[in-house]
Amino acid sequence: MKGFSIIRTAAAIAVVAGAAGVVGAVSGAGPGASAASADRTADIVAIQNTQACYGRAQDVVYRNYANKSRAEREGVAAFGQCFTPGADVTITVHGTKVLDHASSIRAWTQFVYQFGHANGITSTRHLLGNIEVKLTGPDSAVVYSSGITPHFVGQGAGARHPAIDWIIGNYRGVVHRINGRWLITSFRINADEFAQASVTYPLGVSNGSGNIGFPDPSASTVFASTGSARR
Numbered sequence: 001m002k003g004f005s006i007i008r009t010a011a012a013i014a015v016v017a018g019a020a021g022v023v024g025a026v027s028g029a030g031p032g033a034s035a036a037s038a039d040r041t042a043d044i045v046a047i048q049n050t051q052a053c054y055g056r057a058q059d060v061v062y063r064n065y066a067n068k069s070r071a072e073r074e075g076v077a078a079f080g081q082c083f084t085p086g087a088d089v090t091i092t093v094h095g096t097k098v099l100d101h102a103s104s105i106r107a108w109t110q111f112v113y114q115f116g117h118a119n120g121i122t123s124t125r126h127l128l129g130n131i132e133v134k135l136t137g138p139d140s141a142v143v144y145s146s147g148i149t150p151h152f153v154g155q156g157a158g159a160r161h162p163a164i165d166w167i168i169g170n171y172r173g174v175v176h177r178i179n180g181r182w183l184i185t186s187f188r189i190n191a192d193e194f195a196q197a198s199v200t201y202p203l204g205v206s207n208g209s210g211n212i213g214f215p216d217p218s219a220s221t222v223f224a225s226t227g228s229a230r231r
């Protein structure tokens with residue numbers, strides 16, 4: 001994957017947004033789609049949830065900026081809950097210019113970490129909504145969404161100029177049912193608008209601790225008192 005270096009504001013493009021609020025419309029392909037959709041509520045909900053999963057996985061990588069191996073390990077695991085290992089991810093700006101692309105989830109996770117670390121990002125909150133699912137077959141669909149993401153800047157080079165970089169984006173994912181799970185096989189991220197605001201952090205910047213939700217911290221947390229992992 002080719003590398004690139006951009007200033008924080010434009011660079012935050014690569015962050016790509018997405019987590020939380022899952023609400024959307026559903027459309028089908030061809031006559032009788034409404035009836036088919038009514039019978040596929042579970043599929044539609046599972047497909048919608050891939051967008052929240054994507055956003056949370058992004059946040060997992062960024063919050064672990066201080067620990068590269070943990071960021072990559074937990075990031076790959078988090079993305080693996082909603083992407084195939086060889087999923088293709090492409091980033092564009094204003095719908096045309098391709099900024100970068102990854103041909104696997106491991107490569108994408110590494111890119112996200114490197115981008116965030118280089119630009120002083122300590123954490124993000126990917127907020128996706130306006131989700132629409134288009135069913136294209138019994139085991140295939142396209143999911144559309146849009147979102148806004150604050151990128152909190154305050155470590156490394158960013159410590160000199162703490163800020164929040166805001167990005168508005170929209171997303172298109174091709175999903176397939178594989179072994180009973182709806183997974184993204186191709187994902188396009190398009191960045192629309194960028195804004196930056198200088199800030200202060202009265203309680204200090206995040207250090208990546210305090211995870212209580214995604215991925216399940218109980219699966220990997222080692223307790224010092226017992227020296228054993230809780231499973």
